[in-house]
Amino acid sequence: MSVAAAGLALSVFLACAVEAVEALTIVMAVGQTRDWRSAMAGVAAAVVVLAAIVAVMGVALSSLPIDALRLVIGLLLLLYGLQWLRKAILRAAGLKDLRDESKAYEREVTAARTVDRVREAFDPYSFAVALKGVLLEGLEVAVIVVTLGSDKHKLGLAAAAAGAAVLAVVAGGVAVRAPLARVPENAMKFAVGVMLSSFGTFWTAEGAGLAWPGGEIFLLALIAAVLALSGAAVVLTRRLA
Numbered sequence: 001m002s003v004a005a006a007g008l009a010l011s012v013f014l015a016c017a018v019e020a021v022e023a024l025t026i027v028m029a030v031g032q033t034r035d036w037r038s039a040m041a042g043v044a045a046a047v048v049v050l051a052a053i054v055a056v057m058g059v060a061l062s063s064l065p066i067d068a069l070r071l072v073i074g075l076l077l078l079l080y081g082l083q084w085l086r087k088a089i090l091r092a093a094g095l096k097d098l099r100d101e102s103k104a105y106e107r108e109v110t111a112a113r114t115v116d117r118v119r120e121a122f123d124p125y126s127f128a129v130a131l132k133g134v135l136l137e138g139l140e141v142a143v144i145v146v147t148l149g150s151d152k153h154k155l156g157l158a159a160a161a162a163g164a165a166v167l168a169v170v171a172g173g174v175a176v177r178a179p180l181a182r183v184p185e186n187a188m189k190f191a192v193g194v195m196l197s198s199f200g201t202f203w204t205a206e207g208a209g210l211a212w213p214g215g216e217i218f219l220l221a222l223i224a225a226v227l228a229l230s231g232a233a234v235v236l237t238r239r240l241a
Helices: 003-033 036-062 066-092 101-113 124-153 155-176 185-207 215-240
Strands: none
Touching: 003 036, 003 101, 003 124, 003 155, 003 185, 003 215, 036 066, 036 124, 066 124, 066 185, 066 215, 101 124, 124 155, 185 215
């Protein structure tokens, strides 16, 4: 497996795992508090919508010339990568609270209990909350899967990495029967931000006509540089604060 392919799979896996942990918290809250069948119906509906988004975006991107494709992919990845990095840096520096899945679960449970339940086979509230939660958490991952997978036709690899992440998170949730509060989400987000920013820089430059020395191997240098700069940003931000 090439450096780019390995980085792609790792980036998608970590990004999908982070969002899947957050979506699992929402689904477990409404499922355990109200109705599992309605919540799972919402999950299924969200998965169908996300699959359609991936298919449409994949076709749209594949129709672009290779240079334009890499430029678009690179800019999208830079946008997402820098956004993930900014949040991770602020949390690592102590300027933004770390996400607590246990507290998020309790908030969702409290909200679910305030809504009256009609004694019917289908619970619209559970369906709507699960649908919204999975759709919102999965939308960003869907864009990442399509953009990373569109270069050199690696959509299958990206989809497989995303599927593996979801299965791992669901298996963990079933095993502990509680939100996955001990997952190091911020460290994972930091890693995803570094990877996406590095890929984004690499493909944006290639799309603009730049040839990197050493080809894909230069990705390792970019990842090391972005990681070093991000670590320095954490230290500097903490000192300024």
